[in-house]
Amino acid sequence: xxxxxxxxxxxxxxxxxxxxxxxxxxxxxxxxxxxxxxxxxxxxxxxxxxxxxxxxxxxxxxxxxxxxxxxxxxxxxxxxxxxxxxxxxxxx
Numbered sequence: 001x002x003x004x005x006x007x008x009x010x011x012x013x014x015x016x017x018x019x020x021x022x023x024x025x026x027x028x029x030x031x032x033x034x035x036x037x038x039x040x041x042x043x044x045x046x047x048x049x050x051x052x053x054x055x056x057x058x059x060x061x062x063x064x065x066x067x068x069x070x071x072x073x074x075x076x077x078x079x080x081x082x083x084x085x086x087x088x089x090x091x092x
Contacts, residue, residue, distance in 0.1 A: 003009040 003012065
């Protein structure tokens with residue numbers, strides 16, 4: 001690229017310098033945005049971990065409850081079966 005005069009060269013150099021400063025400013029803003037997003041991602045990851053633990057705890061409670069209900073149901077069925085047998089032997 002050739003310039004006709006020193007002033008034209010200086011003007012082009014000034015535009016280049018201004019463009020570089022503008023790009024640096026944008027990069028700084030981008031760095032700040034990325035840092036904020038990183039903090040948000042960390043917060044989201046922590047919240048997700050807490051939610052996972054809470055869900056696991058609720059699942060464990062539900063399993064215990066179901067197991068307890070199964071035991072009661074088995075006991076009731078055994079009692080009913082005994083009553084049926086007693087009625088059958090009593091009527092015969």
